[in-house]
Amino acid sequence: MITLDANALTNPLKEGTRTERTPEPCTMFIFGASGDLTRRKIMPSLFSLFKHRLLPAGFSVIGVSSTEWKTDDFRDAIKKALAEFVSPEAAQGPLWESFAQGLFYQTLDFRDAVSYAKLAALTQEVDQSRGTGGNHLIYLATPPSLIGDIVKNLGMVGLSKPVTPKNWTRIIIEKPFGRDYDSATQLNRTVNEYFKERQVYRIDHYLGKETVQNILVFRFANEIFEPIWNHNYIDHVQITAAETVGVEGRGAYYEEAGALRDMIQNHLLQVLSVACIEPPSSFAAESVRDEKIKVFRSIRPILPEQVGQFTVRGQYSEGVISGKRLIGYKDEPSVLKTSTTETYVACKFFIDNWRWAGVPFYVRSGKRLPKRVSEIAVTFKRIPHMLFSNTMADQHEQNVLSMRIQPDEGISLKFGAKLPGQTVRIRSVNMDFLYGSSFGSQSADAYERLILDCMLGDATLFIRNDSVEETWRLITPIHEGWKMQGDAEIPKYSAGTWGPPESDHLLERDGRKWRRL
16 A cells, blocks of 8 residues: 655645635625535535635625525525535534525526626625625536526626626536537537636536546656656556446436437546646646647547447446346436437547557446446556566566546556465556545545636636537547437446446457456
């Protein structure tokens, strides 16, 4: 087990991490304030930041939704949410009372331009009474179909621009950013008509996870790894996001999305880009994001007629996970009995540049799989000559560097070691680093980090408009190829298994296999 050097803790401020700064006073709007994302993630994250004194003095939240609530109703709803998703004790005592004083609410028809005048009036009142200084953070936790109306109406009442040249206004937009290349480019045009690109923070919570952030530190702060981070030493890379859950009552949404749109286009392609970028000139937001867009533009497109060669899709049927029998996807509420929507997808990508030429990237994601686990696994090439060919040594496995994103965030390196004894016998062993045990605490929720970064004006971990369009440029032809297959029966896999057999064949054709997780 890797342990943390005690000297690294003697001067923590020397590291210069951005989250050690406190943002300027501001008011945060949450559109979709009565929704599930607000209850489960946004408000618990804000409360945690407040608890750890990382929010500015006077920080305030204006909840906005069509639900007919008053401010007291909103505060009661958040109190219940914190009790459910944080702890029963969280929404009690002086800490909660102080936090609740900064919560306000405005009922709003998102498509009614006239009602936004009431929001503008409440904003002025809160800014003055709470001393938030006119800095505004707008969070759109709403369906994509409402984004165009919201940004337009915010612009009409002047809430899309800073109050003065010294103030700032920023907007966080939740995924999905469109559903194909054309809709994504149109959405970008609509948003940028009312907000400058530097104001826009497209959020992907995967980029807020510690291990994803640590990839850059791992590569560029350690001289021993970067020289071998290329096609000369790496055989292939596997990126996995496995879930045990099904669609969890979101059948109607999932019928429109599917695994390719829901996970590959945003989460996993973003993770891939972080793992593959060239060293940026600095850790400034635009330098990092400039390198990421180069990766996306270097990924070889999978043409519609190539989907059978480079992609596999599947749909879960009934099965058993942890002793519990589960229904199939077509039996989920709001799912068509004739549905061909994929709940599992695996793709093989190539990056056509100098560093990664010829290295396959196998990317997979699925629901109702045996374990909840997300990781990047880098498999290195076999040694060129086996010195111990007359022993059991030639059976030992290739070196693998795995970066666990969730759960139990950490990094593991597998290498061969000699077993004690007179003969040369080699066994693969792991050298592990775990955040929880090495640093004495678990990582903060990804939403905490990302919301705080937005308040600080740091866009490093957010998605730029060109990245959105480039990822859809890669994904849209795959959907077109699947449509060309017509009504062909989608491969099935039983809940509790690792996807359809065709997924194994995708690697077996190359003489490889998926990692056992």
